[in-house]
Amino acid sequence: MDSKERILSSLKNVVGEPLPRPEINLQYKTEALTEIFIGVAEASGTEVFLATGDTVAETIETWSKGGNIQSSVPALQKKYPLVFDEQVPFEKDKMPGIFVTEASFGVAENAALWLTDHELSSRLLAFIPERIIVLLKADTLVPTMHEAYENIGAEPPFGFGLFMAGASKTADIEQTLVKGAQGAKELAVILY
Amino acid sequence: MKGTHANLSKDFITGSDKTDWHNNALWFLRAKRDIQRDTIEDWEKLRSTAAAIKDHTLSRLPEYLQTFEENAVKNGMQVHWAWDDKELREITAKILKDNNARSVVKSKSMLTEECGLNPYLEQEGFEVVDTDLGERIVQLRKEHPSHIVVPAIHLKKEEVSDTFHEKMNTEKGNASPDYLASVAREALRKDFMKADAAITGVNFGVAEAGAVVVCTNEGNADMGVHSKKTVIHCMGMEKLVPGYDELAVFTRLLARSATGQPVTVFTSHYRKPRPETTEHIIIVNNKRTDIFADPEFRQAMRCIRCGACMNTCPVYRRSGGHSYHHTVPGPIGSVLAPFYGKEKNKDLPFASTLCGSCNNVCPVKIDLAGLLYRWRQKLTDETSSDMSKKIGMEVGSKILKSRKKYDLAGSVFRWVPKGLLQSGLNPWNVHLPDGRKGRVFPEVPKESFRQWYKKNQEDS
Numbered sequence: 001m002d003s004k005e006r007i008l009s010s011l012k013n014v015v016g017e018p019l020p021r022p023e024i025n026l027q028y029k030t031e032a033l034t035e036i037f038i039g040v041a042e043a044s045g046t047e048v049f050l051a052t053g054d055t056v057a058e059t060i061e062t063w064s065k066g067g068n069i070q071s072s073v074p075a076l077q078k079k080y081p082l083v084f085d086e087q088v089p090f091e092k093d094k095m096p097g098i099f100v101t102e103a104s105f106g107v108a109e110n111a112a113l114w115l116t117d118h119e120l121s122s123r124l125l126a127f128i129p130e131r132i133i134v135l136l137k138a139d140t141l142v143p144t145m146h147e148a149y150e151n152i153g154a155e156p157p158f159g160f161g162l163f164m165a166g167a168s169k170t171a172d173i174e175q176t177l178v179k180g181a182q183g184a185k186e187l188a189v190i191l192y
Numbered sequence: 193m194k195g196t197h198a199n200l201s202k203d204f205i206t207g208s209d210k211t212d213w214h215n216n217a218l219w220f221l222r223a224k225r226d227i228q229r230d231t232i233e234d235w236e237k238l239r240s241t242a243a244a245i246k247d248h249t250l251s252r253l254p255e256y257l258q259t260f261e262e263n264a265v266k267n268g269m270q271v272h273w274a275w276d277d278k279e280l281r282e283i284t285a286k287i288l289k290d291n292n293a294r295s296v297v298k299s300k301s302m303l304t305e306e307c308g309l310n311p312y313l314e315q316e317g318f319e320v321v322d323t324d325l326g327e328r329i330v331q332l333r334k335e336h337p338s339h340i341v342v343p344a345i346h347l348k349k350e351e352v353s354d355t356f357h358e359k360m361n362t363e364k365g366n367a368s369p370d371y372l373a374s375v376a377r378e379a380l381r382k383d384f385m386k387a388d389a390a391i392t393g394v395n396f397g398v399a400e401a402g403a404v405v406v407c408t409n410e411g412n413a414d415m416g417v418h419s420k421k422t423v424i425h426c427m428g429m430e431k432l433v434p435g436y437d438e439l440a441v442f443t444r445l446l447a448r449s450a451t452g453q454p455v456t457v458f459t460s461h462y463r464k465p466r467p468e469t470t471e472h473i474i475i476v477n478n479k480r481t482d483i484f485a486d487p488e489f490r491q492a493m494r495c496i497r498c499g500a501c502m503n504t505c506p507v508y509r510r511s512g513g514h515s516y517h518h519t520v521p522g523p524i525g526s527v528l529a530p531f532y533g534k535e536k537n538k539d540l541p542f543a544s545t546l547c548g549s550c551n552n553v554c555p556v557k558i559d560l561a562g563l564l565y566r567w568r569q570k571l572t573d574e575t576s577s578d579m580s581k582k583i584g585m586e587v588g589s590k591i592l593k594s595r596k597k598y599d600l601a602g603s604v605f606r607w608v609p610k611g612l613l614q615s616g617l618n619p620w621n622v623h624l625p626d627g628r629k630g631r632v633f634p635e636v637p638k639e640s641f642r643q644w645y646k647k648n649q650e651d652s
């Protein structure tokens with residue numbers, strides 16, 4: 001008997017009666033999603049900028065202070081072409097100084113942003129650049145993770161999916177918070 | 193009696209000035225957890241829903257494991273099953289060899305710690321680098337994590353600075369966490385570039401999606417997973433949840449309970465491998481079928497390894513994680529440990545006050561104090577007893593059963609000179625290496641409570 005069979009048969013011998021799949025009834029009416037999102041994001045060290053469709057580009061420029069910007073957002077790719085190459089991910093010349101992407105939605109309760117292969121174009125781009133800008137349409141905000149996973153279930157299946165809720169951080173040395181442990185050192189969200 | 197919790201904690205408590213500092217560091221996490229709890233409408237309902245989901249999943253575990261495997265395979269993942277720690281080690285080494293991988297970057301996984309993966313791989317000639325900063329620190333010091341979420345919580349920054357100075361040539365005496373973390377970042381970046389393969393633990397396996405979910409704050413798991421051609425996820429079989437709706441409940445609870453964050457910085461869902469990459473999932477048993485088979489203890493498999501029971505435990509906080517001679521310390525560790533050796537771990541369920549604080553914070557509502565109490569009864573019957581404890585218990589039981597003997601024992605005790613009670617003859621007293629007294633037997637009051645009460649009743 002191989003290990004799979006051995007595990008399954010050991011479990012089946014003692015498993016007992018199946019219990020019903022519980023109802024998940026934890027959604028409540030939440031207002032002021034934008035305010036909640038901004039509060040939580042700022043508390044975890046993310047900079048949030050309010051913009052309109054017309055001022056997004058300007059906000060990107062100001063925050064970037066002239067660094068090497070690359071973007072996976074179709075509308076921005078002409079201006080900030082993506083030269084990053086997954087085959088040589090650590091090559092300095094190809095790595096963006098600032099990477100700009102757009103989340104498909106955001107979650108107010110924890111300021112998490114949902115990004116998949118589709119938005120990122122290369123998975124590593126969510127981790128390797130030192131500074132990241134995520135664009136987010138304010139009307140995509142959902143109150144909690146319950147609605148968030150409802151969205152995910154309704155979207156076409158992803159290969160890689162990520163909730164990003166800030167810049168990389170660690171508190172492993174005497175509980176002192178240090179930003180930029182491994183991934184991005186700074187994260188900015190442009191809400192429009 | 194070497195190697196018991198009581199003996200191992202002695203050094204931590206009396207031989208260092210860490211007790212209060214450690215106590216406060218953990219309480220800081222507990223307090224942050226409480227703040228997060230208060231931001232959630234219906235937190236208690238969230239906890240009971242989580243417990244019910246886990247019970248449901250466990251009650252259909254064989255089906256869910258198969259559904260998970262089928263879907264993961266459809267997504268292009270390769271799924272393996274390991275009966276025990278040995279098989280996990282062997283499967284991992286084989287995958288690495290088959291893919292010509294010599295060096296590995298590894299993100300946090302208490303499961304691989306439990307299964308002794310690192311020492312085995314090193315012995316087989318692989319180079320293994322733990323990439324979570326806390327785990328890297330304990331790896332460089334050749335220690336084990338003292339906590340399942342914050343592995344280096346037992347260390348002061350000066351100790352980290354000394355270790356880094358010795359191993360990574362950092363400035364001597366510079367203990368700034370910013371500085372130390374930035375040096376580690378540079379060093380680990382090189383390890384990421386060099387490595388041939390990545391290994392991660394798993395926080396959740398989503399059966400209906402065939403996906404594994406890994407939660408980190410540093411992003412270290414992803415740095416490896418997305419840059420290597422060979423990727424291995426090691427998953428304990430209790431990590432399954434049915435679908436996304438259920439996953440939502442746990443992503444709301446995990447980080448809030450663990451570190452008091454609204455969610456971990458990165459919650460990564462791995463479903464399909466990148467092109468030209470082989471991605472493996474190893475489903476691990478290692479005694480979980482024994483825990484599952486025990487109707488009283490099955491609920492321990494609800495555990496999502498958040499560490500909240502450790503952060504709140506008055507014994508853990510003051511004795512440090514290394515006093516528990518088992519991979520997972522604290523209340524849940526002491527519940528699990530006897531499944532991995534009753535005789536050698538029989539002291540652990542006693543390393544608790546049974547105050548029940550762990551029950552109150554556990555996001556999946558495991559009756560930790562109840563299970564520890566249950567172990568005490570079982571282990572007293574099922575393992576050899578410690579002679580001095582046995583005699584003490586028998587004498588104690590005789591005295592406590594009789595009012596007269598109890599009063600007599602109390603008054604005799606009061607006659608023992610203070611000098612003797614507080615001398616080295618009483619094993620309760622502990623002297624620090626510098627001669628100061630570390631723990632001193634308290635002075636015995638002149639009258640018993642009963643006498644005091646009687647007198648005060650008469651006075652009033």
Ligand code: SF4
Nearest residue numbers: 495496498499501554
């Ligand atoms: S037993 Fe509960 S509190 Fe302790 S680690 Fe597991 S889930 Fe967290």
